[in-house]
Amino acid sequence: MTHHRTDTNRGRIVPLLDGIMELDPLSTFPGLSADDWNGHEQFLSRSGALSMPYGGFLVESSPGSNVLVDVGGGPMFDVPPDKGSLAMAGRLPEALFDLGVERTSIRAVLLTHLHVDHIGWLAPEGEPFFPNATIYCHQEDWSYFVDVADSPDIRIPNLIAGCEDRFHLWSGSSMTIEDLVMRHTPGHTPGSSVVMVGAPDSAVLVGDLVHSPVEFLHRWNGLADVDSVMAAKTRTEFKNELLATRNMVWGPHFPSMAPGKLRDASPAGITIWDPCCTPESGSDH
Template identity: 30%
Template structure:
């Protein structure tokens, strides 16, 4: 983990939504396609200092503002008798509740959509950071008792390895301890894969390592086009499109994270993909176009 162990975790506006573009079937945070529906759910927002964007210029940091609000989106795929959740939300554990006032809203969002936790059949995990995995448990028990939890084997192995909490820097140790406690509770539900798993019905995993050693994105076949659920390749629509080379303080392997960001955004732009981002302004759905050596995001 070398790089991650040297990162300092710093937890101590919103950019305007871009002009909407036409996409058949898109309305009110959902996207209907031939094989089902994608629903964007909000788990709240995170407020973080602008220093989290490492390598940003003084002008870029000034443009961000001292405190930056980013989205916390969770996506649900409903198709052919399956309810597939992309990540588990932040939950209400101590690490989240002590640092973020507006996180952990996924249970309410699911209830508003008429979905019970027991209805979820599958959960596919982009990565194990607490804002993506904390909601997998509730009151010390699995929150989605009927779901199979799918995760890249490299990601699972990285976070569950013995002695990791003792090796982690002091600022990161509380998060690592909480993630390992979550992993111990859900371990019987977890099925690992190699980062290229085909989940059926047009959903498959893609290896997008860098943010974490086993970070995955997910491609969803919409019939006439494809959607890419990016996870944390891009952390907000404030800066990473305009300058993909700006880092993020929690990127475990910074150079790989930048390379992955450029590759994925380039593909999204060149192939006209719909993208879904965990930390874009809600509902986090849009398209990417090239702008010289950088990119622009246009929200749906």
């Protein structure tokens, strides 16, 4: 994989590929037809699959001062056979190695939410994989997935076993970690959040607010939303904000994990996705 990076007033953002899911776009977005994807081939692979990476992002302000936003699915992540397959998995440590980043240099992990493809490298062997990092997570996700007698996904408590004492749970609408801002954007999960990078907010790491940029262009139902009505409302509100600010947008499941910007093709009122990235030197996988 070719690394993409951008520089903000905060530092550089580099995607860390952990794996790639190959999914059927029609079964992934139920209720859509092949015609709905016409004109959106840029979001599909050459074979017509929804090739969906997963991983995290490195935000670096200075050498040895590193923050991760999400950490991928880890070594045990898999996709149910009826949903698709994995073309690649378990590569996040290699991605860090390629960049010359030591695990011990990660001082904070910001979790956009607690789904398994975002938390898999927290404690894959029952102890913190990033031993010097504080882990930030919204209280609403912890309450929904962990602090209950019967979790809606038992994999989540199991994946964080061994690093629970490293968690810092925050509540409310936002939290500032130095000059990064986590904003509560509920719907996909109760505690779903986005991370604002730079001042004034020159980049946004959107987590699973959308899985593909195409969801910003149409009012399609999201993927695996806990509250579909709230998720749709949140996506619309944040989309309008992104159209106004023209911030660069990064998503862990975007094609090649590359960023882009939203713009309004007025007067037609059509929202357009403009990919934009600067190649980062590194190996292709």
